[in-house]
Amino acid sequence: MQLFTAQSIGQRQSVVVTAQLQQAIQLLQMGNTDLQSFIESQAEENPFLDLGSRAAQPRSTRDLTLPSQLRSGEGDWDRLGQLAADPGPSLYAHAAAEVARLSLSPQESLMAEAFLDALEPSGWLGQPLSAIAERLFVSEDEAEALLKKLQGVEPAGLFARNLSECLRLQAADQGLLTPAFAALLDNLPMLAQADLRGLCRACNVGMEDLKAMLRQIRSFNPKPGATFDASPLPQRAPDLIVTRGADGWRVDLNRSTLPTVVVREGEARRLSTRRVEANAYVSERLSVARWLSRAVEHRNQTTLKVGAEVVRRQTEFLEQGASRMRPMVLREVAEAIGVHESTVSRVCSGILMATPQGTFPLKAFFSAALASRDGDAGEAGSAAAVRHRIQKMIAAENPEEPLSDDHIARVIGAEDGVQLARRTVAKYRDQLRIPSSVDRRRRAIVSQI
Structure with missing residues (x-):
């Protein structure tokens, strides 16, 4: 070659x-x-x-x-109307001012800066206590002692490490932290599952007493820091x-x-x-x-x-x-x-x-076509229209008997002629951030109290 x-x-x-x-x-x-x-x-x-x-x-x-009111600036987009009001102090500024009012030693004041930096927008600590203690070169016991002082600031619930502790701080601030109330806060997963009878046994109280405690919990703010920096951004x-x-x-x-x-x-x-x-x-x-x-x-x-x-x-x-x-x-x-x-x-x-x-953004007007019961794509409407239909059906349902995904699929198929699978309804429901029928039933039980 x-x-x-x-x-x-x-x-x-x-x-x-x-x-x-x-x-x-x-x-x-x-x-x-x-x-x-x-x-x-x-x-x-x-x-x-x-x-x-x-x-x-x-x-x-x-x-x-354009209409005259839009040309003259008197419509919905008047620039003066878009000016936001004074949002007030930020969460960090408020918490720093509250910490400054505490009777802390110079060393504790320096250590408190690390806790302020760890605050999340919810008002909770965003870092484990062990990580903060390691950053400050102190023991966890010393960090824990300082945290107890910081948790005495207003509003109650700031510097909490989890939901249970946040609610516990607010209950103590209002003088409601009885042994039964403390047992209820220790068993919040049972409350999420709407296991009211199990909570009665765990708290050693009757159903009426439990309902009274649940009403008090509903008056608490699970995210006390969200009241700061919460001014809506101008659209x-x-x-x-x-x-x-x-x-x-x-x-x-x-x-x-x-x-x-x-x-x-x-x-x-x-x-x-x-x-x-x-x-x-x-x-x-x-x-x-x-x-x-x-x-x-x-x-x-x-x-x-x-x-x-x-x-x-x-x-x-x-x-x-x-x-x-x-x-x-x-x-x-x-x-x-x-x-x-x-x-x-x-x-x-x-x-x-x-x-x-x-x-709306222009991309919101683009939606895939769904097949009708006869097999013709798009004849029964778009995915966006079906999502809107699902949202309206769930909004109008009986809270005590929420509609299952399978039932919603059958109703839309019978009334609107859209061929829907149960998993498709579940996907659209997740996109709308709507919980499942089981979770909606649990919330209805708790909300009745």
Whole structure:
């Protein structure tokens, strides 16, 4: 066999992801707020780029006019209405102030810093006592003695190591920690299983006395630290707004938060000189500014097209609510507006749309089709509509006789014509964070007390 080398020439096509293409892809995934921050960062580096107050609205085949109350800022997204009230001191600041009021020695005050650092948002200690003692180079007995002092701060229950200890501290603070009450706190797993008769034997009390203690437990706060830092975060304004007019549904970009790119052409002409180096810099920066302006305009057009197509397909949802959500996949929307499926996926990842039914991310409108009893996929509705149906059925059930997953599947199959398995109902119920029928029955027994 003879070996030799040779050269050949051929042609092939490949996609090269340039830096500008990567930026264009990132722009599709940005909401209005992120887009504004991105343009501001680019304007800091480019003297011929500026951030305008409002963007010109791209037109589509739809009427994109907004009601006067939204244009004037009197609607749901009034910026003054989004200002949060003063949240007050944080959990750490409150606990540190309470610890400072205790009569601690200088060494104990230094050790208390480790306990403050271990506090979780719930108000419990997030580290084992042995780990804190090892960090402080002290024995566990010394750490335990300091912990007892720290657990005397307000509100009662701070610095607890578990639920039982948290409730025990609150019971002691209110003078309720009798031997029977202590036995009840030692047997909380039996309470979770709604074993009331077993609790009566463990606490050596009658049923009426047990019910009285359970009512007292329900008045306690299992997470005393949650009352701090609990102010809700301001909701991000939507990127698309859907309204209904005389001629149908209308979609518009949210003008109050939509930024625009201003290219300073006059400044570029003024700085043009005869020096080749200066002209090259001006030309390169001006080209980048022009490209960014076109990319943002393309992003706005694509976002509006995707939103308009989603609204066209989900008209029944807009009119009647989540029970009428239609099955829809990314491929269908991509084919309808003439873009790639990945483009629709990127747009839906960061865009919020305000509708009469509430504000939702665009990806929430995409749901798989379920097969009907006749075998036709999608004829009976989408997975989102079925989840909404399950949620309504459980909300309306008799707490003493909760509906099983198998029963829910049979009812939806008989009434709505959807072919459902019991495990499918269980999966949707878990997604909705709804406990099983057994757990719901136990909670109903305890809540009756």
